[in-house]
Amino acid sequence: MGHKESHSRSIAKAVSYRILGSATTVLIFYLLTGKASLSLGAGAVDMVLKTGVYFAHERIWNHVNFGRSTKAPEYEI
Numbered sequence: 001m002g003h004k005e006s007h008s009r010s011i012a013k014a015v016s017y018r019i020l021g022s023a024t025t026v027l028i029f030y031l032l033t034g035k036a037s038l039s040l041g042a043g044a045v046d047m048v049l050k051t052g053v054y055f056a057h058e059r060i061w062n063h064v065n066f067g068r069s070t071k072a073p074e075y076e077i
Helices: 007-033 036-061
Strands: none
Touching: 007 036
16 A cells, blocks of 8 residues: 655655755856856756656656555554
């Protein structure tokens, strides 16, 4: 009795994680280059590419049973 995530939940997780990750990329680029436009461009590319990669990663792992319990609950309400 495993829990499966919906596509919309995987998308929401991917987007929220990428916003945080891409903001970090923008900050690092800005600290290294001092150029805001270059930093924002790198952050935008980072967000688009890695959101897709994360979504695919989540969907693949949804089919992997490693670490999931297949044991039925001891009681139900």
